[in-house]
Amino acid sequence: MDSDLFSRRRAERFAQLLGEANGGRRHRARSRADDQLTALVAVGRQLSANPPAITVDPEFRAGLRAMLLATAEREGVGASASAGGAAVPARRSAVTRWPVLPAVTARRARARGAILIGITAGAVAVSGISAASENAVPGDALYGMKRSTERAQLAFTSSDVSRGQLFLDFARTRLGEAAELRGDQVGYSDVLDDMDADTRHGVRLLTGAAVQRPDPAVLDRINTFVTAQQRAVGALLDEGTPAERERTRRSLALLDAVGKRSAALRAAIACGLPAPTASDALGPAPATCAAAR
Template sequence: MDNALFSRRRAERFAQLLDEANGGRRHHVRSRSDEQLTPLVSLSRQLAAEPAEATADPEFRAGLRAMLLATAARDGIGTSAAARPAEKASAGRGPLLPAVTARRARARGAILVGIAAGAIAVSGISAASENAVPGDALYGMKRGTERAQLALTSSEINRGQLFLGFARTRLAEASALRGDRAGYSAVLDDMDSDTRQGVRLLTGAAAQRADAAPLDAVDSFVGRQRRALDALTEGASRADRERTSHSLVLLESVAERADTLRTAIGCGQPATTASDHLGPTPGTCP
């Protein structure tokens, strides 16, 4: 209970400091939290004065919008947000004082502003990390953004396509790491892992639906990825060429699996109950 009260007071004080920084009425009070909150107020003003030019990922925007709408539906906005605490209080302890209700409304508004400002900052950092490679400071943010995209995607087909997109990204990173034997091999390992996960999801969806349409994405991926891998072998060291050949063998297996599964679906034998690292094993046509 003490922690909840302390957190609420910090939020209310943060709202007051924001009001004062934006030209609002000074409250002529001091808090022990002021030294910690003052830098956050400065950051909020900087974010408001210099909005990020980067565009947030559509799926990230959709997830943020859903979260804010859920918060608004639960707690209300503006007048409705201020009225709900009063309604709860009237059932038990009596109506809250208007000043307390207003402070809580401002605190909730400050929290929502902070969430939005944080979303803008994160989207800008995510955009800046797009070209990062293993070893760069922003590479962790890049991989974290990919995990967030997967978390916001529920469709097996969309998740499979995301994994294949990540595999293409890993290949682009590998081109920047040629000559670094350990780094080059590690990023191709990640690429092959993303390839297997994406193919497994797409072949599984094709078998479950008895529909070869998800395999079109696999075929397109294999063609583009094979050409890019072939290009990596030109002028590469012997060690890099040997490691690249392993990924090319995986692509050959993926292409063969897609072809046999497409044939099986066409003759009414989409898959058996068995599966492996590339998804369900195709049945045998009579």
């Protein structure tokens, strides 16, 4: 038996079971390893419900950040390719050897490479590099690492509810970045654009899950987000240029629309209306209970 294949199947089945435990789509297939993996799934759920408190020493964070910034500047990380053409990939000789490898060996190498990338992404999410980049804003050398960490978190999340919550968390992060960029009209507007996009992604996933189940409790996550986010975004109106205040009002209008959509879906679920067939950027668009009578 191919032990690599067996291990990969166990890992894939474990990911399926963990997704099911977190509210994801259930799979009909059963595996002989399910009984052995049940304990690991329980541990995974416990860690998700009660994540360990991790604190990073401020001196370590500052030192690591300084070291990474110096390395990024020395190595040209984030620098654009020269005008003469695309940048030459590192370790070119290693790349040129790929075509002469047997097909099976190449497939195994690619598979192992994908596994290593996944493991690396998971490690980055909890590493000191991630901690050093968490306060980065657009324009900082470490901002790309910060956004890559967020994408890694999404890749390791299987259920729509969890992914939707992550997007709302990212929207809160973008709001903090916007507060640091007041006075930079272009940067401020771009970050609010990203914040609104994260809000729409998160709301669409959560409203879709609420209707599919149906479960109005999922909408509580949206309501909690909207209440806190409206207060924080509204605080940005106290300062800034007229153009920045106008851009801020657009984000407030989006949050107002999100709150109304959540209320309409909650009422539709309570009335027992069928799942909406129409949808938009905020997810399912329900009919009113009065219109259904």
